[in-house]
Amino acid sequence: MKKLTFLTSMFFLLIFQASQASAEKVEITLVDQLNGILNGYCFDVAGGNRDIDISKGLQTHTCYSYRGELGEDQVFETTRFADHVLYMPNYDVCATLTGLEAGAKLGLATCNNSELQSISFSDSGKVSPVSAPDLCLTAGEETRFGRGGTSQHQIKTLTLEACSDDKSAYQTWRTRTYDDDPV
Template sequence: MKKLIFIKMLLLVSCGSESTTTESINNSKVSFPVEIYLTNTLNDSRGYCLDIIGYKDNANVSKGLQSHSCYSYQGQISVDQGFDSERISQKEFYIPHFKVCMQAQKIQESSLIDLKACDKNENQKFILQANGEINPESNLNLCLTVSKTFREGGGGSPIHLIRDLSLEICDESLISYQKWGTRKSN
C-alpha cells in the first residue's frame, strides 16, 4: 500500500507543469569549446588550428585570424583557439572568450580573415561542410585555406608554427590545406 501511494505521488510530481521532459532535454543544445583544426598536420605533429594572432589571453583580435600550432597538446583548448560548438552549427564561428566572430574581409578569392563583433552579416556566415571544407555561405566555391608557406612563432617547444589564412577556390589538389575538423581536445 505504501509503495502504491509513493508511486502515485511520484507520478503527480513528475506530471506537473514545470517538470523537465525528455523532449525539453533533447531540444536543449549544449555548447562547449572546440578547436578547429586542419585535418592534415602538414609539418607540425601538433596540427594547425584556427588561432587569434597574439598569445592566449593577450591575443589581439584586431590583427585577425591565422592557423597556428594547436595548443590542445597542453591538455586543454586555449582561449584564443576555442570556438563555440553550437554556433558553428548555426554558421557562426564565434570565439566566446573574446566575443568575436570570424569574418572574411571580402567574399572573393585571396580575401584575408578578420575577427569582428558578431552581427550576422554575409561575411560572417560560414558553413563547416561534412567533407571538411569551410565555405562562406554566399559562395560555396571558396574554401578557408592555409598557406603553403609557414613561419616560426614566438614560443613553444618545439617552436610553434604559423600559416596565414585566406579564402581560395576549393580545389581537390589543395585538400591538405582546405579540410578542417573540430574536436574538444587533441
C-alpha cells in the same frame, strides 16, 4: 503564487543549464598534419597571450590541445555552426571575412549576422562563405615559427582560396576537443 513563480524560475534555470551543457567548445584543426611538429594547425587569434588583439584576425597556428586543454585563443562554440557562424566565446566575437574573393582574410568582429559572417562548416570539412561556396578557408603553404623563430609553434596564413582537390590538405578541417586523438 510564490510556488508558481518558484516553479517557473526552476523551469527556466533547467532550460538555461541544458542549453549551456550542449555548447561544446572545440578547436578547428586541419585534418592533415602537414609539416606540424607538435599538434597540427588550428584557427588561432594572431598575437596570443598578453599580446592578444582580436583586430589582427585569425591565422593557423600550432594547436594548443597538446598541453591538455584548448588554447584560449583557439576556442569555438559548436552550437552556432548550424547557423553558419564561427563564434569565439572567450572574446564574444564571430569570425568575419574581409571579403568574398580569393585572398580575403578571416578577421573577428562583434556578431552581426552579416554575409561576411555567414560561414558554412560542411560535413566534408570544407569551411566556406555561404554566398561563395566555391571558395574555401585555406592554410598557407609557407610556415614560420612563433616568437621571431624562437618557438616550436608553427604559423601559417589563413585565407580564402578556390576550393581544389590539389589543395585539400590545406582546406579540410575538423573539430576536436582537447582530449580527442588527432586523425
